[in-house]
Amino acid sequence: MGGIRVLATGITLLILxxxxxxxxxxxxxTDPLVMTGGSVALGVGVLLTLLGFLSSVFQEFSPKTGIHRGDTAIFSHTLIRCMIAITVADNELEDEEVKAVASVFKRVTGSPVGEKIIRETAGEMMESGVDIISELKNTQSSLDKSSKEKIIIASLYILAADGIMDEGEEMFLEDIRDGLKVPMGRFNKIKKDFLASRNLTKRG
Structure with a gap:
């Protein structure tokens, strides 16, 4: 029984x-059994109310293990790890790259992210050798169309930070598309519009 249901049951028993x-x-x-039953209900109600309250607080602040379609937490998590994976592909993380990730994250989500979080996440990813494409394949079913497109756009911002996209970066972007299961037609339009708006070129 969830914390809210336990809390509701406890309050109901308290009232009764x-x-x-x-x-x-x-x-x-005048039946003494009514007094006895009321006392028992009151005692159990107090206990359940307390347990329900504590359970609700725990559920609110404990790490979420479930992933649901459109979940903003999993979107933000996937977005920042994808951008970081691009920046540390050479197994290095420069100050300008940290600033770029923070800037793009805020541009796409409207929320800030601390440089400390970026550095710590990058360090963990470089140390463990995380395969971001596998991560994307595992989480893509929990992301809606808009979230996937935002991740593609954010990846473009990071990959094209120097104003040019080379063949290796094109291949990385294609892997991201494949991991997210974004249709090729839609992917090509997103990329074309982005490159045109930024006056970027592709380097072979």
């Missing part, structure tokens, strides 16, 4: 307990 005890004390009911 108070009603039963009140009825007995005002002599509306």
């Amino acid at each position: 307990g108070f009603i039963a005890i009140g009825a007995y004390q005002t002599h509306s009911v």
Whole structure:
């Protein structure tokens, strides 16, 4: 039973307990069993209310293990790890790259991200050798169309930071598209519009 349901049950028993005890004390009911039942309901209600409250607090602040379509948390997580994976492809992380990731993240999500988080995440990814494409394949079913397109656009910002996209960067972007299962037609349009808006060129 979830924390909210336990809390609701506890409050219900509290109310019933108070009603039963009140009825007995005002002599509306004279059966002693009503007083006994009311006392038991009151005691159990207090216990369940406390447990329900603690459970709700725990669920609110504990790490979320479930992933649901459109979940903003998994989108933000995937977005930043994808951008970082691009920047550390050479197993290095420069200050300008950290600033670029933070800037693009805010541009795409509207929310800031600390440079410390970026550096710590990058360090963990470089140390463990995380395969970002496999991560994308595992999470893509939980991302909606808009989230996937935002990740593609953010990747373009990072890959084309120097104003030119080379063949290796094109291949990396294609792998990201494949991992996210973005249709080729839609992917090509996103890329074409982005390159045109930024006056970027492709380097063979």
